[in-house]
Amino acid sequence: MAGQLHPQLLLSRQCCRVFSVVSSHVHTSSGLAAKDHYRVLVLGGGSGGVTMAARMKRKVGAQNVAIVEPSEMHYYQPIWTLVGAGAKSVASSGRSTASVIPSGVTWVKSKVAEFDPENNTVRTDSGKKISYDYLIVALGLELHYEKIKGLPEGFEHPKIGSNYSVKTVEKTWNALKNFKGGNALFTYPNTPIKCGGAPQKIMYLSDAFLRKVHSQSMSSQTMAAIVVFSVKHTGKRSKANIIYNTSLPVLFGVKKYSDALWEIVKTRDLNVNLRHNLIEVRADKQEAVFENLDKPGETEVYKYEMIHVTPPMGPPAVLKGSSLDDAGGWLDVNKNTLQHKTYANVFGIGDCTNLPTSKTAAAVAAQSAVLDRTVSRILKKQTPDKAYDGYTSCPLVTSYNTVILAEFDYDGQPLETFPVDQSKESRVMYHMKADLMPHLYWNGLLKGLWGGPGPYRTIMHLGMK
Ligand code: FAD
Ligand code: UQ1
Numbered sequence: 257m258a259g260q261l262h263p264q265l266l267l268s269r270q271c272c273r274v275f276s277v278v279s280s281h282v283h284t285s286s287g288l289a290a291k292d293h294y295r296v297l298v299l300g301g302g303s304g305g306v307t308m309a310a311r312m313k314r315k316v317g318a319q320n321v322a323i324v325e326p327s328e329m330h331y332y333q334p335i336w337t338l339v340g341a342g343a344k345s346v347a348s349s350g351r352s353t354a355s356v357i358p359s360g361v362t363w364v365k366s367k368v369a370e371f372d373p374e375n376n377t378v379r380t381d382s383g384k385k386i387s388y389d390y391l392i393v394a395l396g397l398e399l400h401y402e403k404i405k406g407l408p409e410g411f412e413h414p415k416i417g418s419n420y421s422v423k424t425v426e427k428t429w430n431a432l433k434n435f436k437g438g439n440a441l442f443t444y445p446n447t448p449i450k451c452g453g454a455p456q457k458i459m460y461l462s463d464a465f466l467r468k469v470h471s472q473s474m475s476s477q478t479m480a481a482i483v484v485f486s487v488k489h490t491g492k493r494s495k496a497n498i499i500y501n502t503s504l505p506v507l508f509g510v511k512k513y514s515d516a517l518w519e520i521v522k523t524r525d526l527n528v529n530l531r532h533n534l535i536e537v538r539a540d541k542q543e544a545v546f547e548n549l550d551k552p553g554e555t556e557v558y559k560y561e562m563i564h565v566t567p568p569m570g571p572p573a574v575l576k577g578s579s580l581d582d583a584g585g586w587l588d589v590n591k592n593t594l595q596h597k598t599y600a601n602v603f604g605i606g607d608c609t610n611l612p613t614s615k616t617a618a619a620v621a622a623q624s625a626v627l628d629r630t631v632s633r634i635l636k637k638q639t640p641d642k643a644y645d646g647y648t649s650c651p652l653v654t655s656y657n658t659v660i661l662a663e664f665d666y667d668g669q670p671l672e673t674f675p676v677d678q679s680k681e682s683r684v685m686y687h688m689k690a691d692l693m694p695h696l697y698w699n700g701l702l703k704g705l706w707g708g709p710g711p712y713r714t715i716m717h718l719g720m721k
Contacts, residue, residue: 291362295320296322299324299394299395300396301363302606303701305323306323308628315635317360322362324378324380332694339429343690366382373579390603390634391603393605397448397569397607399567400569404534406537407565410538417432418567435462435562437561438495438496439499440560441499445569448615455564456508460526462498499527510664520681543557544558575608589609616649647671649662653686655686656686662679663709
């Protein structure tokens with residue numbers, strides 16, 4: 257089996273293979289003809305894919321690295337929370353894929369359609385076969401709006417939005433700014449999702465928005481600057497019944513942050529219903545149907561004036577049933593080294609993997625440092641020696657100027673960077689999320705220069721002793 261072979265041996269099995277090149281789908285910044293074999297082939301040009309391509313370029317040279325990615329645009333998804341709340345523009349979240357692919361690295365503008373890890377080959381949807389010495393899978397996850405009856409066509413109606421897609425994120429802001437009174441619903445599905453905090457962040461922002469006076473005519477900057485945080489109902493808030501219906505049995509998976517969030521929910525008069533799963537949206541009637549996961553067969557219908565939908569999510573279809581997935585369809589990797597459990601020259605990063613941690617860009621950052629080390633060691637015929645601790649982070653935006661910065665590991669233990677109690681709402685952390693993090697993403701993470709805050713954590717805490 258390939259997993260028992262050294263990558264160099266695997267390489268020798270396919271090095272003389274010749275495949276045809278569909279040149280119209282292949283872009284090289286060097287202008288050289290694209291090849292059919294790469295030392296490192298990266299699948300997916302999102303956060304994890306671009307980051308690893310930048311790191312692998314430094315190891316093996318740009319001409320030996322390619323990324324397979326179909327999309328013309330690359331999005332900084334974490335900012336969509338603020339786009340949905342009217343505090344940032346959607347345009348600020350996107351850059352062309354061409355501009356984020358490291359220079360000299362080949363961009364194969366296609367979808368990967370099939371894996372053949374026994375022969376170190378993938379096939380794209382245009383029929384091209386590409387072989388590799390090392391494969392890095394960074395395909396993200398898929399959104400399944402269609403699993404909710406009435407969607408996605410329900411998005412043609414107003415009063416409904418979803419921060420999870422570039423197509424629907426501005427609809428959230430539209431529904432919020434036009435809200436007059438009634439139920440404002442926020443949902444969390446019955447599947448693993450990316451950024452587990454995002455479904456409730458938009459609820460806190462909506463609550464804050466509705467507490468403001470004359471908010472519609474303000475620019476987002478002004479809004480953020482003058483927001484007055486009051487437990488009294490001002491603006492339209494007194495006419496709103498804010499409801500968070502989540503499939504989960506908890507508000508947040510880590511107790512320290514969950515306790516802080518329950519306090520906020522109580523103080524701000526937000527209604528949380530656990531184990532409630534959205535199954536249908538009747539957008540023409542402004543009704544949402546939820547199943548009660550603790551009472552099989554029981555459903556409840558909620559009228560709404562606004563609904564924010566977090567869709568069910570799942571692994572990329574191309575992984576499901578391939579030889580690379582686990583029983584759930586996710587890429588089956590070693591949780592310490594990020595190496596595939598069967599194929600020693602295959603690695604994974606990010607949302608497509610079965611790493612048992614919360615799926616975030618912050619996790620991708622920490623994973624990229626470990627995976628860089630793992631691949632370097634394997635290139636030198638050494639065994640991997642650095643272990644990923646599951647680090648992930650979720651800046652829980654609780655208003656237009658506050659954030660609770662959740663950071664934790666595989667065991668759900670807080671792993672905080674700053675020498676303060678991060679479960680407390682903080683203005684500095686909001687500034688970090690809204691203004692500093694995008695720079696860190698575009699200029700640090702995607703350039704392969706940011707491997708998460710791990711190295712700084714110790715220094716920060718020492719500095720305060
Ligand atoms: P992605 O960045 O999604 O990239 C996957 C790539 O694979 C895409 O470019 C896609 O086009 C490509 N692809 C898919 N199928 C194929 C195929 N067949 N062939 C080739 N390419 C393919 N993270 C944080 O750290 N902090 C936050 O505050 C935060 N907030 C978020 C808020 C929202 C609303 C959302 C949606 C996400 C948020 N995230 C946050 C999560 C973060 O954006 C993701 O976890 C991160 O982008 C995952 O990176 P990835 O490379 O695994 O997947
Ligand atoms: C992070 O590294 C990261 O990736 C670039 C994010 O995604 C946007 C984050 O949201 C966070 C919080 C981190 C962690 C960084 C620090 C400085 C705590």
